[in-house]
Amino acid sequence: MSFIVAGNWKMNKGPLETKEFFNEFFKLNLPSDIRTLFFVPALVAETTSHLFQQMDSIAEKNSHWGLENIYFEASGAFTGENSPQVAKQMGAGFTLVGHSERRSLFGESDHETNMKVKSAIMNGLSPMLCIGETLEERKSDKTLEVLKRQLFEGLKEVKIQNELHVAYEPVWAIGTGEVATTEQVSQAHQFIRKTLKEIFPDQEAKINILYGGSVKPENAAELSQADQVSGFLVGGASLQTNSFFKIIQAVKG
Ligand code: PGA
Helix, strand or coil: CCEEEEEECCCCCCHHHHHHHHHHHCCCCCCCCEEEEEEECHHHHHHHHHHHHHCCCHHHHCEEEEECCCCCCCCCCCCCCCCHHHHHHCCCCEEEECCHHHHHHCCCCHHHHHHHHHHHHHCCCEEEEEECCCHHHHHCCCHHHHHHHHHHHHCCCCCCCCCEEEEECCHHHCCCCCCCCHHHHHHHHHHHHHHHHHHCCCCHHHEEEEEECCCCHHHHHHHHCCCCCCEEEECHHHCCHHHHHHHHHHHHC
């Protein structure tokens, strides 16, 4: 499976900046054995969709896009929410689910996260379930317990289609510049892999585990060597083509 470098733009970029970004990015000499994913705000989904359709070389560049959040219903009276069904129609292939900002700022529970994972799959999107402990939880030795709960609850009754993605993002490392050490990442990823084997005894090979939290060009090479890391979810450093490309290059070595 190719290494994945995914960008999470969060609430940044409008249509113009989106155009600028992709026009510049797809001119770069991207290695075809690295998969790139872009999680974009719903308001630029249409722009992104058009741009991806226009680029003839997109297939060979191994690149896809998705939303940062979906609702668990496909349509109906849910003012302000993003329909997974419409996202799929627009050409999205992926969606983030349960990002720590969704959990902490918008009160998303493990149950809601689970509904979203299932709905994404039902509507033809590939979900990337984000999990991770807070600093308090790490300090009080609850990291593994939290990861286990988020995995078991978030993936309850989930049937994997082609593949599934889990992003391990320690909350204390997101947007803080504080990066987990390679050892901390390896430990968490080994535990996640072991837990996924328990949840999906026959299908765990279909699951990619990504690391996220202050990934930058400077630390990407080292972090990519951590055990069981098959990709990165990048926030801040995904906003500029330059830094995002440097992360890809660092992974390539
Ligand atoms: P960061 O964000 O790279 O800016 O720490 C990662 C994320 O929130 O997915």
